[in-house]
Amino acid sequence: QKEVEQNSGPLSVPEGAIASLNCTYSDRVSQSFFWYRQYSGKSPELIMSIYSNGDKEDGRFTAQLNKASQYVSLLIRDSQPSDSATYLCAVNYGGSQGNLIFGKGTKLSVKP
Amino acid sequence: KAGVTQTPRYLIKTRGQQVTLSCSPISGHRSVSWYQQTPGQGLQFLFEYFSETQRNKGNFPGRFSGRQFSNSRSEMNVSTLELGDSALYLCASSFGLQYEQYFGPGTRLTVT
Numbered sequence: 001q002k003e004v005e006q007n008s009g010p011l012s013v014p015e016g017a018i019a020s021l022n023c024t025y026s027d028r029v030s031q032s033f034f035w036y037r038q039y040s041g042k043s044p045e046l047i048m049s050i051y052s053n054g055d056k057e058d059g060r061f062t063a064q065l066n067k068a069s070q071y072v073s074l075l076i077r078d079s080q081p082s083d084s085a086t087y088l089c090a091v092n093y094g095g096s097q098g099n100l101i102f103g104k105g106t107k108l109s110v111k112p
Numbered sequence: 113k114a115g116v117t118q119t120p121r122y123l124i125k126t127r128g129q130q131v132t133l134s135c136s137p138i139s140g141h142r143s144v145s146w147y148q149q150t151p152g153q154g155l156q157f158l159f160e161y162f163s164e165t166q167r168n169k170g171n172f173p174g175r176f177s178g179r180q181f182s183n184s185r186s187e188m189n190v191s192t193l194e195l196g197d198s199a200l201y202l203c204a205s206s207f208g209l210q211y212e213q214y215f216g217p218g219t220r221l222t223v224t
Binding site: 032042043044046057092 | 154
């Protein structure tokens, strides 16, 4: 059973702080990893993708991947109240299958 | 570039009825995946189509079916609706099986 685990939160950080979101996955053959942001009542929005070990930065977002530890994280620098949402970690296990396995999501609240 | 579109956005049906949901992917995208999202189970994979072929299917009963047309548009059908089918149904499109997936706004189905 392929699983993706996230802390459900809520994770509360003050405005301007760094928010750190974590995700672990169960299968070592995983190929690609994604972070989605979902506002209440809306559909998931892709914010980061990462395919190889290390860090990938895009604006205020940094995704970190450690395949040996089966761990992927998302850092949000200078957090803003508009970042308050549920963050979903998704894993693509590759092969002939393109579907994503999602974690249950971490709810982030950024307090002004 | 236009995003993924889904119709209808909202639907209310009665137990025992059937429903058809439609998804138009981003232009040039050939892969379409369907997901069900509920508060209790989170995002769960239904099925995936690439070039009109179902490549993968999630763990859902046979009442759930889908298809993809030559223009990459996709439909999913749920027959003999049950109360538990009430959910947000999301379609995601991607260029190929291992590429980033972009979600449509979803169809909110309520079964009474």
